[in-house]
Amino acid sequence: MASAREQIRSLVLSGHTYDQPAATVRELQLEAAREAFTAHRERIPLLRTRADETGIREITGPDDLVPLLFSHTSYKSYPLSFLTGGRWDRLLRWYSTVSVVEPGDVDIDGVNDIDEWTDRVTAAGHRPYITSGTSGKVSFLNCDASDLSFLHDILENLTCWPDPLPPEPTRRGYLLAPASGPMRSIDGYRWHAEVFARPGETRLLTEDPLRVSELMSSALLRRRMAEGTATPQEISSFENVSGAREAELGAAMDRIVDDIAAHRDEPMLIAGMNNQQFALIQELRARGVQDGSLHPDTLVLSGGGNKGRALPDDYQQQFAAFYDGVRRVRSYGMTELQGSCLACENGRYHVPPWVIPLILDQAGEKLLNPEQGVVEGRFAFLDVSLEGRWGGLISGDRVFVDFSPCDCGRAGPVVLPDIQRYGDLGGDDKITCAATLDSYVRGMIHG
Amino acid sequence: MSPTSPMALDGTAAGPVAVVHVVRGEVDEGPRTGHGRADAAFTAPVLDLDKVVWPRTEPGPAFDVPTAEIVDLLVETGEALKADREGLLAEALGRMVRISPLPAEVLERAYAVLWRSFQRPGLYAQIDHELGGADVLDGWREVRLPEGRVAATRAFPPRLVHIIAGNAPGVAAMSVVRGALTKGVNLLKLPSNDLFTATAILRTMAAVAPGHPVVRSFSAAYWRGGDEAVESVLFRPQFFDKLVAWGGESTIRGALKYVGPGFELVSFDPKTSISLIGREAFASPETLARAADAGAADATFFNQQACVASRFQFVEGSWDDADRYAALLCERLGVAREFSSADGPRVGAELREEIDVLRSLAPDYRVWGGYDGRGLVIRSPEPVDFHPDGKIVNVVPVSALAEAVTHAGVATQTVGVYPDTRKPQLRDALACAGVQRVVSLGKAGGMPPGLSHDGFYPLQRLMRWVNDE
Numbered sequence: 001m002a003s004a005r006e007q008i009r010s011l012v013l014s015g016h017t018y019d020q021p022a023a024t025v026r027e028l029q030l031e032a033a034r035e036a037f038t039a040h041r042e043r044i045p046l047l048r049t050r051a052d053e054t055g056i057r058e059i060t061g062p063d064d065l066v067p068l069l070f071s072h073t074s075y076k077s078y079p080l081s082f083l084t085g086g087r088w089d090r091l092l093r094w095y096s097t098v099s100v101v102e103p104g105d106v107d108i109d110g111v112n113d114i115d116e117w118t119d120r121v122t123a124a125g126h127r128p129y130i131t132s133g134t135s136g137k138v139s140f141l142n143c144d145a146s147d148l149s150f151l152h153d154i155l156e157n158l159t160c161w162p163d164p165l166p167p168e169p170t171r172r173g174y175l176l177a178p179a180s181g182p183m184r185s186i187d188g189y190r191w192h193a194e195v196f197a198r199p200g201e202t203r204l205l206t207e208d209p210l211r212v213s214e215l216m217s218s219a220l221l222r223r224r225m226a227e228g229t230a231t232p233q234e235i236s237s238f239e240n241v242s243g244a245r246e247a248e249l250g251a252a253m254d255r256i257v258d259d260i261a262a263h264r265d266e267p268m269l270i271a272g273m274n275n276q277q278f279a280l281i282q283e284l285r286a287r288g289v290q291d292g293s294l295h296p297d298t299l300v301l302s303g304g305g306n307k308g309r310a311l312p313d314d315y316q317q318q319f320a321a322f323y324d325g326v327r328r329v330r331s332y333g334m335t336e337l338q339g340s341c342l343a344c345e346n347g348r349y350h351v352p353p354w355v356i357p358l359i360l361d362q363a364g365e366k367l368l369n370p371e372q373g374v375v376e377g378r379f380a381f382l383d384v385s386l387e388g389r390w391g392g393l394i395s396g397d398r399v400f401v402d403f404s405p406c407d408c409g410r411a412g413p414v415v416l417p418d419i420q421r422y423g424d425l426g427g428d429d430k431i432t433c434a435a436t437l438d439s440y441v442r443g444m445i446h447g
Numbered sequence: 448m449s450p451t452s453p454m455a456l457d458g459t460a461a462g463p464v465a466v467v468h469v470v471r472g473e474v475d476e477g478p479r480t481g482h483g484r485a486d487a488a489f490t491a492p493v494l495d496l497d498k499v500v501w502p503r504t505e506p507g508p509a510f511d512v513p514t515a516e517i518v519d520l521l522v523e524t525g526e527a528l529k530a531d532r533e534g535l536l537a538e539a540l541g542r543m544v545r546i547s548p549l550p551a552e553v554l555e556r557a558y559a560v561l562w563r564s565f566q567r568p569g570l571y572a573q574i575d576h577e578l579g580g581a582d583v584l585d586g587w588r589e590v591r592l593p594e595g596r597v598a599a600t601r602a603f604p605p606r607l608v609h610i611i612a613g614n615a616p617g618v619a620a621m622s623v624v625r626g627a628l629t630k631g632v633n634l635l636k637l638p639s640n641d642l643f644t645a646t647a648i649l650r651t652m653a654a655v656a657p658g659h660p661v662v663r664s665f666s667a668a669y670w671r672g673g674d675e676a677v678e679s680v681l682f683r684p685q686f687f688d689k690l691v692a693w694g695g696e697s698t699i700r701g702a703l704k705y706v707g708p709g710f711e712l713v714s715f716d717p718k719t720s721i722s723l724i725g726r727e728a729f730a731s732p733e734t735l736a737r738a739a740d741a742g743a744a745d746a747t748f749f750n751q752q753a754c755v756a757s758r759f760q761f762v763e764g765s766w767d768d769a770d771r772y773a774a775l776l777c778e779r780l781g782v783a784r785e786f787s788s789a790d791g792p793r794v795g796a797e798l799r800e801e802i803d804v805l806r807s808l809a810p811d812y813r814v815w816g817g818y819d820g821r822g823l824v825i826r827s828p829e830p831v832d833f834h835p836d837g838k839i840v841n842v843v844p845v846s847a848l849a850e851a852v853t854h855a856g857v858a859t860q861t862v863g864v865y866p867d868t869r870k871p872q873l874r875d876a877l878a879c880a881g882v883q884r885v886v887s888l889g890k891a892g893g894m895p896p897g898l899s900h901d902g903f904y905p906l907q908r909l910m911r912w913v914n915d916e
Contacts, residue, residue: 081828
């Protein structure tokens with residue numbers, strides 16, 4: 001008989017992914033959580049340490065999972081000096097403590113930079129998906145080959161759920177993203193293009209790959225500034241490079257805008273992070289493209305939230321107005337989660353069966369999951385599908401989750417649309433004379 | 448938020464804590480409003496902006512009070528704080544314990560010595576060393592200039608708004624003392640991590656000398672830091688000369704937009720501190736024990752919540768030497784001292800994860816201690832990327848202390864050095880890097896009055912210097 005994790009994964013192909021009875025899913029999830037814990041404890045030293053420390057030997061219920069959750073910190077906890085000093089072996093050793101990768105799996109002979117390092121990990125059958133945060137330090141979240149094929153299954157079967165889009169390559173593609181790179185959104189856009197766009201008819205924001213070292217450069221400059229070794233020229237060139245790059249991308253965006261305006265009557269695939277999507281919409285409106293005027297078979301992918309509240313508060317309403325009448329993927333998700341929580345007909349985000357939602361207090365310590373009804377708290381979860389890393393994580397998001405059956409007729413739980421980052425909700429006004437070095441660096445460079 | 452019940456007002460029952468406002472020396476008995484997050488709710492009187500300022504059209508109440516009288520008042524206030532006959536400090540302490548991250552025993556000991564800031568020798572040390580004597584506070588001091596010219600100068604009372612830090616109660620005491628010595632008018636903005644100490648001191652002073660001009664020169668109130676409805680109105684040269692800010696990066700950055708001609712920022716910048724341990728520590732088991740204890744004392748000041756608290760300690764020696772020091776240091780971190788407790792808050796989840804990862808990177812990284820708050824030491828080949836906090840010290844071996852100087856910078860306030868004899872050869876280089884204070888290891892806590900603070904003489908900086916030429 002298939003393991004509980006396999007059974008849950010196979011739900012994605014079933015055509016009834018979100019229509020399972022709650023009790024059945026819960027039982028299967030708990031068994032899958034046990035399997036995931038048993039398997040990952042053996043292979044992921046950080047989970048083993050945590051289990052030893054907290055005395056959790058087995059999973060008897062959701063409460064046992066809470067002490068085992070990682071935060072985002074774990075995936076960027078490598079000393080920066082490993083990068084600045086070119087200690088790629090050490091970085092790999094670090095990676096092997098937060099993922100199932102074994103140091104012996106990866107050949108790092110002759111690696112010169114972080115991009116080559118990620119390439120080598122990828123060549124060994126893994127994918128270190130990166131996310132960047134405000135500190136500039138990049139997180140590395142490992143997926144193995146089976147995780148990637150699961151992601152692919154999700155997009156082939158659940159794109160535009162609850163009315164899934166047939167996997168037919170009939171669209172003109174626009175990816176507001178680099179050509180490649182170890183970022184889940186980039187892979188996701190590319191795969192969508194392979195499935196839903198006409199071969200050879202996909203335009204990119206840039207033909208260049210995303211470079212991890214470029215993303216890391218702000219973190220490295222911050223470090224040099226904190227050490228007092230960065231020169232004014234260095235800071236100035238950093239800002240100029242950012243500016244030049246923005247100008248280049250702006251020109252590419254103009255070409256895409258023109259092309260979309262010219263082909264607005266054809267079915268298209270338009271994929272991009274929220275900030276690019278927002279810029280695109282403004283430009284298209286300026287070219288006279290009316291709200292709701294794109295071809296109805298057009299598929300639009302967006303995401304990435306509103307980090308640092310850079311977009312106007314009504315950006316979602318603006319997206320909805322401009323893309324009125326086209327097919328949109330509406331979801332709540334993050335790189336840390338395999339497949340997002342997808343919006344039903346009522347706009348509530350259904351948690352997929354391979355994800356056990358664990359709603360915690362703000363401190364991230366106490367489990368608040370009710371049997372029924374709505375609860376407010378910090379979104380945490382165990383994604384039992386993950387093979388490449390431990391799927392238990394505490395997010396920075398403040399959510400309302402309804403554990404009762406949804407009005408759409410399916411079982412819950414669902415995440416309600418009012419989602420915010422705790423960081424954006426304001427601090428607690430405590431004043432102290434003690435500081436981190438960040439106070440002396442922040443504000444001097446962008447990001 | 449609902450108005451607080453009378454039961455909650457006395458601070459003894461559960462429910463929102465009641466915060467007192469002092470308005471020009473008197474307790475504000477007006478209607479109250481709710482503040483704070485649900486888990487840390489409190490009430491405070493509705494702020495009447497007209498009442499917390501002093502009109503510039505007339506001199507402040509204490510502008511003409513002789514310094515000697517102010518010093519007497521402060522000394523008496525100190526005695527009253529020590530005795531606490533009115534129970535005002537006890538009341539504040541009771542409320543502090545409920546909201547402060549510091550353990551009750553540390554707060555108790557800190558409150559028990561608040562009076563020390565009000566001792567006559569310390570007050571005169573500030574006046575004499577920072578201003579050159581009380582004459583310039585009380586009148587015009589003659590200044591002889593080149594070419595036989597004679598002028599006069601006076602340290603004129605300023606109008607100050609203080610944004611005080613709440614991580615150690617002594618900050619409130621120091622702010623009241625400095626504010627009083629200037630003879631100026633002072634509005635203290637209370638931080639949410641110490642809503643009680645400043646008003647308890649001001650009420651004690653009011654009880655000592657009801658209606659005294661110095662008493663009438665102080666207001667203390669809470670508003671949410673960065674609240675434009677308050678700050679855009681108050682932070683104007685029409686009401687205040689200087690904003691005296693203790694840390695709080697967001698507060699300072701928020702206040703910066705109001706700084707302009709006639710409204711100046713005096714910033715006690717948020718800081719971090721380190722220690723340098725010379726190879727002399729390894730001369731004998733006794734010297735090593737002494738150095739480790741001194742290093743622990745500096746790291747645990749206010750359970751490492753203070754800016755003077757050491758977080759990174761550079762040890763001149765081999766990795767083995769550093770390990771020996773680290774092991775002893777970890778033991779000594781778990782010892783209760785005047786301003787620290789044996790136990791501290793549990794190490795937070797994020798730091799725990801950072802440290803768990805380092806544990807698995809042995810032998811490059813080594814960790815002593817657990818996450819129970821009794822102290823934890825990480826030995827690493829170079830400083831860790833995160834900010835050690837909550838009785839956590841990062842020990843880094845260096846081949847020579849001069850090498851450790853490169854890890855000091857503009858954010859470094861205090862550097863403790865062992866042994867004392869190494870200070871002279873390091874202090875210029877440390878100062879060059881940005882350091883403001885070099886001390887004997889173990890003496891980081893408690894800055895003596897009369898010396899510079901964060902690179903300047905505070906009392907001198909607070910005054911308005913006016914000439915008669």
